[in-house]
Amino acid sequence: MTQPIEQIVRRKLSDEVFDRLERMITVKELQPGDEMPSERVLMERFGVGRPAIREAMQSLANKGLVSISHGERAKVLQLTAKSIFRQVDLTAKIMLSQSSDSLEHLKSARIFFERGMAREAAQRASVADIADLKAIIQRQRNSLGDAERFISTDMEFHTRIAQISGNPIFVAVSEAMLAWLKEYHTEMLIWTGKENFTLVEHEEIVHRLEANDVDGSETAILKHLERSRALYGK
Known part of the structure; x- marks a missing residue:
């Protein structure tokens, strides 16, 4: 042969x-x-x-x-995990722009990830962690009417929850997914009063984290992300 x-x-x-x-x-x-x-x-x-x-x-x-x-x-x-994700920023954004399925998959991945982060944070959150989250919410409230600042503090809030895990890879994943999704956060730039729902939901999430309510924290963040999911459109 x-x-x-x-x-x-x-x-x-x-x-x-x-x-x-x-x-x-x-x-x-x-x-x-x-x-x-x-x-x-x-x-x-x-x-x-x-x-x-x-x-x-x-x-x-x-x-x-x-x-x-x-x-x-x-x-x-x-x-670092952060520098590695930065290397794929451009290609990730191009992939998302070329496929609506990819964007939907990213939304789902973010929800799955943040549910886990909420459960982890509910078990580990310190007094300082809770104080930081409350301060971020206040800065977000002060930025009402300023789309860019409001979205920036929104991203900061979710990344700060990931930081409670103490795992830098989780933080890098959170920052990367939020940065990629920001490209399609178009509806948030047309204010319709939805920003007030965001503030209330953020406060509920922090309340559950402060009470070390693992299931309640996951439920609160799931409710928040499912509502805001529609805000990310192409």
Whole structure:
């Protein structure tokens, strides 16, 4: 039986350089905050030309591994959950703009996620956490009539609940989903009195969290998000 042909594809030099630079970061030869070696040093180390080094370095920057500033040496970045999500912001927004199904899936994912965050927060919320949430609601009340500020404090409220978990990945997920949904929060820019419902519902959520009412907190946030779900439209 004839064996299938397995073609060997020659890789670009810049891809090979990228792999080696990535490995230097992965094995901690280069730490967050360190400057990358100069182009000349890398050219000598890998035996390649300047174009391959520059292309590989740009690929590292595109993946959020290094920052490149004009006139300065590239620096290794500290990777966080937040920085990782920022790398996909543009592609996520394009995906949502191209498919109404994707937007609906994101709405559902957000509700599922925030129900869990509410239950977690109800078990862990401190006096300081509750005070912060109440202060956010007051700032939101003070921003009535200012669409941008009202939506900003709304996002802050929900992210602050995620922060109670103490898990930075939860916080990053919350911020990312809210940022993506904000692109389609069109109805909130046409005031119809719905902002007052938001304030009342936020107060009810905080009341349940303060009472360490796990089921009540989940129910309150579910009611709030199901009502506001229709505000996110294309």
